[in-house]
Amino acid sequence: MKKTLSVIIYTAIIVLFTAVVSCGATLLFVAAGQLNNGETMTITLEDYELLQRYQKLSTLSEALDLYYYEDVDQEVVENGAAYGMVASLGDPYSTYLTSEDMAALMESDSGEYVGIGGTFLTDPEDGSMVITRIYPDSPLSQTDAQVGDRLYAVNGEVILGMDSNSVAAMIKGDAGTSVTITLLREGEQREYTITRERVEVIDVDYRMLDGDILLVNLGAFSTNADTAFAEAIEYGQKQDMKSLIIDLRNNGGGDSLVLENIADLLLPEGTIFYTEDKHGNRETFTSDAKYLGLPIVVLCDGNSASASEVLIAALQDYELATIVGTTTFGKAIGQSTLTLNEDGSGVYLTTIRVYSPQGRNWHGVGLEPDVVVELPDELASNPISRNDDNDLQLQEAIRILQGQTQGTDAA
Numbered sequence: 001m002k003k004t005l006s007v008i009i010y011t012a013i014i015v016l017f018t019a020v021v022s023c024g025a026t027l028l029f030v031a032a033g034q035l036n037n038g039e040t041m042t043i044t045l046e047d048y049e050l051l052q053r054y055q056k057l058s059t060l061s062e063a064l065d066l067y068y069y070e071d072v073d074q075e076v077v078e079n080g081a082a083y084g085m086v087a088s089l090g091d092p093y094s095t096y097l098t099s100e101d102m103a104a105l106m107e108s109d110s111g112e113y114v115g116i117g118g119t120f121l122t123d124p125e126d127g128s129m130v131i132t133r134i135y136p137d138s139p140l141s142q143t144d145a146q147v148g149d150r151l152y153a154v155n156g157e158v159i160l161g162m163d164s165n166s167v168a169a170m171i172k173g174d175a176g177t178s179v180t181i182t183l184l185r186e187g188e189q190r191e192y193t194i195t196r197e198r199v200e201v202i203d204v205d206y207r208m209l210d211g212d213i214l215l216v217n218l219g220a221f222s223t224n225a226d227t228a229f230a231e232a233i234e235y236g237q238k239q240d241m242k243s244l245i246i247d248l249r250n251n252g253g254g255d256s257l258v259l260e261n262i263a264d265l266l267l268p269e270g271t272i273f274y275t276e277d278k279h280g281n282r283e284t285f286t287s288d289a290k291y292l293g294l295p296i297v298v299l300c301d302g303n304s305a306s307a308s309e310v311l312i313a314a315l316q317d318y319e320l321a322t323i324v325g326t327t328t329f330g331k332a333i334g335q336s337t338l339t340l341n342e343d344g345s346g347v348y349l350t351t352i353r354v355y356s357p358q359g360r361n362w363h364g365v366g367l368e369p370d371v372v373v374e375l376p377d378e379l380a381s382n383p384i385s386r387n388d389d390n391d392l393q394l395q396e397a398i399r400i401l402q403g404q405t406q407g408t409d410a411a
Contacts, residue, residue: 057081082345087163091350092122093335095163099344104169105337115172116140116179117199119220120151120164121252121305121329124364127161128152131183132250132303133219135202139194145183147250147303148381152189153182165348172196203254204228206235209388211402212242218262221254221307226261233265233292243295243401245394246311249325250383253306256334260285263311266292267318273310275334275352283352295404296321297397300369301380305329312367313356323369324397330366371396 043051061081064072082096097105104113117138120129129151134140153159154170171179173196180193203219214236218229236244263272269289276282298312298321309328315321334352339345355361373393379386388394 092124094349095165097165097346097348101165101169102344102346104172114175114196114198116194122164132252135199138199139197143192146382149183149185152184155180206232208239213401214241215245217247218251220251221258226258229262245297245397247299248304248308249299249301250303251308253308259307263287267314271357272314274355277352295401297400298323299393300325300328302326302329305331309367317357322400324371324373325369325393327368328366330362330364332361332363
């Protein structure tokens, strides 16, 4: 029999409860105070135990307000408690979001923002944040900062272990204002004071290579990247392209809908990926029958994460592409943004595991390329320094495709 509680509601503040256990396994709680029309509410025992757990937080908040030697800002206390609850999960991708954090998150998805022009990825091993992309013509691009540098501090505050949304909010601000960041490179601290500017997010560029090969650099699965990718494919078709290279190096992921739209151009009818929550609920995302049908090579590295890995895994499972580079980052979980209440606060929470069409989950281990090609450290950490003559991974991709297309012509 499921236990329930009958709680008699009083007009006075209920401070102490005296429990009387009845023979019917129902708990009747009676409190000192004046009855309010004898009104009764029934809740489950589980709900009551939940209320008791959260009573601890309420009591602690009151104690801080009453006894702490200085005035307490209750909003700061409440936000701190919320941050702590989510942080206790030990998940570097989940975080509580204040209303300001939520607004910053929405802005980052809009295609432009005010900041310094870099993207960062949290390293789950040590909680540090690694630069994965520097936007051209951005304030950060005017410094000697490099992809692979680790963010150490913002305005003198060490950020190790902080969630990425909070750090992003610290870096962003009004145009024309300054922010000081400290980066680590090979153990050496480098400090930069940078003036914030409006940054246009451009995550897709493309060009034709010798041999009728279209090269598409996809920096992130950001807003409108799917439209730009489709435009790149259309451009290549007008140029009579015979094959395609997709560069996903330093692509930390992005919007799953953008991923679906891009994958739909490359995959035959079937599953792109599927997700499962902890209750076993599965959601499957599919592509239609129309697809490119040309030889493809994908370039990847240790910063290729999340949505990038989903696309790589699907292309591997369908045997539609050769993957060249190094082992990917290893993020095969997904997050949801949930609004908590009317003040605009929310939580960015890991809610699902992600699987390839054949049921592979690569979280924590990454995806292995079909052809391993290492770059020298100076090129791996600084994409700007790469060119067609020194980029060994790109050269291998071209060699593979030229061999495939020549074989096709001979047949």
